[in-house]
Amino acid sequence: MPHPVPAASAPLLEPAIELRRDEGRPLAVQLADALRRAAALGQLRGGDRLPSTRALARHLAVSRTVTAAAYEQLHAEGWIVGRHGSGTYVTTTPPGAPAAQPESAPGGGGGAPAGTIRLVPGSPWVSGIDRAAWRRAWRAAADRDPDEFRSPAGVEQYREAVVEHLLRHRGMAAGGPHPGTVLATGGTTAALAELAASALGPGATVAVEEPGYQRAVQTLLAAGVTVVPAPVDHAGIVVRDVPAGVRAVYCSPAHQYPLGGRLPAERRVALVERARAEGWLIVEDDYDGELRYDVAPLPVLASMAPDVVVHLGTTSKILTPTLGVGWLLGPERVVSRVLEHRERTSTGPAPAGQRVLVEYARNGDLGRHLRRLRRELSQRRGLVVSRLAESGVEVFGDEAGAHVVLPLPSAAAEQRVVARAAAHGIVLDGLRRHHHGPHRWTGIALGYASCSRGDLERSTALVARWCGEEVSGGGPASR
Incomplete structure (x- = not known):
């Protein structure tokens, strides 16, 4: 039957622990699992004191070897700690604890349960954002008068800030980009949707890295575009294997997603040569190109071949998705088609996030x-x-x-x-x-x-x- 941990050994701690000798798992494993489960359910919390291994063994009628082995495992996992002369304490809800099953919210609910640890790519380091600088940027953006109408290309100061950012952090040569070639976007996926609806059009065939960014695949399919795979290896897209007859190639040359390779110079040259010879557009997703720390950030493909490359950038990986902004840099013919599409549909990115980024970058905080x-x-x-x-x-x-x-x-x-x-x-x-x-x-x-x-x-x-x-x-x- 379940045995409550004695209150005398651990005040305010009474999680039910059941050890079954007829089960195949060792008793120490069962005990460790039970304590993790108690922490996940909130019965144990950070700062709570656990009973000694001797007291717990006596209460559960098991060998002290069992309780010592369970504590040793939990200590190795980092969620209990021993304090000399004081006892053993819970540090935090353990990453090894089974997550408690939350009750369903009315109408359903999404997202991971509270306390879940997300080890997934694409999530930014939001805890590292200087909160004072962040608040300062929002206050300064709010001090500006409300917009009477929305510019299809985006806030002019934002596009100027993007040009400066590309020069400083992405190796774009001076004299390359200028505000007239840059459009504000709602992020890379939103920009791709606009490209599919304007410069590419339904029925076009686009090659996408395989494996690659599946939101891009679904965005293109939703726009009526045919998607074909472009194989990748550890170094990125394999240019010779890109299918013939495509209208565009979507790739991430600075840091292939998800395999993480860097497209070498010879493949970059080959990719541009094929694009020019066969009439492609290269859609360059530079989702985290600023985040290189072994060498200086690699120059973007758009600086090498501005006539055939559409460069897409975003603030969601370097800052936060809260801003909901990115940018598109491309040949004039492509930029014009996107602008025409925005005029026809009265769509485009909201200016609020653009203004915040302007202020965040203005004093060097970015x-x-x-x-x-x-x-x-x-x-x-x-x-x-x-x-x-x-x-x-x-x-x-x-x-x-x-x-x-x-x-x-x-x-x-x-x-x-x-x-x-x-x-x-x-x-x-x-x-x-x-x-x-x-x-x-x-x-x-x-x-x-x-x-x-x-x-x-x-x-x-x-x-x-x-x-x-x-x-x-x-x-x-x-x-």
Whole structure:
């Protein structure tokens, strides 16, 4: 029967613990699971004191070896800590705790449960935004008079700020971009939707990296565009394998999504040469091109071939999706078609986020944030890679951006790791979902930007162990 932990040993702590000797799992494993579950359900909280291993063993009628082994496991996972002369205490809700099942909200609810750790790519480091600078930018933006009408191209000062940003942080040569070639957008996906409706049009065929950004695929399909795969390898898009007869090629040359490769110079040249020879547009998704910390950020393709490249940028990865803004830089014929589409449909990005970014960049706050962000992500990547290496897990992807890739031997192995993580309150992103066609790559795209350092270290240790078991052939299915 369930045994409440004695209040004398741990005041205010009475989680029910049931150990079954007829079960196949060791008693120490059952005890550790029970304590995790109590923390996930709120029965144990950060700062609560646990009973001593001796007192708990006596109360549960088990060997002290059982309680000591359970505490040792939980201590290794980082959610309990021993204080000399005081006892053992819960630190936080453990990353290894099964998430409590929330009650459904009226009308349904989305998103992950509270306390879930998201190790997924594409999430920004919002906790690192200087809150004083952030509030200052919003106040300054609000001091401007309300707009009487919305400019189809976007706020002029915003487009000027984008030009300055591209010059300083993306290596665009002076004299290249100017506000007349830049349009404000609602982000890369919104910009792609506008391109599909104007410069490409229904019935066009577009090659998209495979594996690649599936929101881009779905955006193009929704616009009536035919999507064909463009294979990638560790270095990015394989130019010779891009199908003939396409109207455009969508790619992420600075940091391929999701595999993380950097397109080498010879492939960049070959891509531009094919585009010019065959009449393509190259749609360059530069979703996190500013986030390079091994070398200086690579120049964008648009600076190399402004006649055939449409460059898409966003603030959602370097700052936050709150602003809801990005930019499009392209040949005059493309920019004109997008503007005509906006005039016809009376659509375009809202100016509020544009004005905030103008103010955030005006006094150098954007540049300071990017420098802090690069340092933080570099350190986080080092932490993740070292933890994975200890478990014998290979990592690939350039020293850039906010995610690495952990290859796994099979789709089944990927599914097992993702499922184990979900059971422990950790959200992982498998590579299989990044394919539009047959699955060629399996593994985990592990993001390291959005959670705290402590959560990152503890949860990465668990993921490293699970992936290591799969790579070595010791996963659950092989036991």
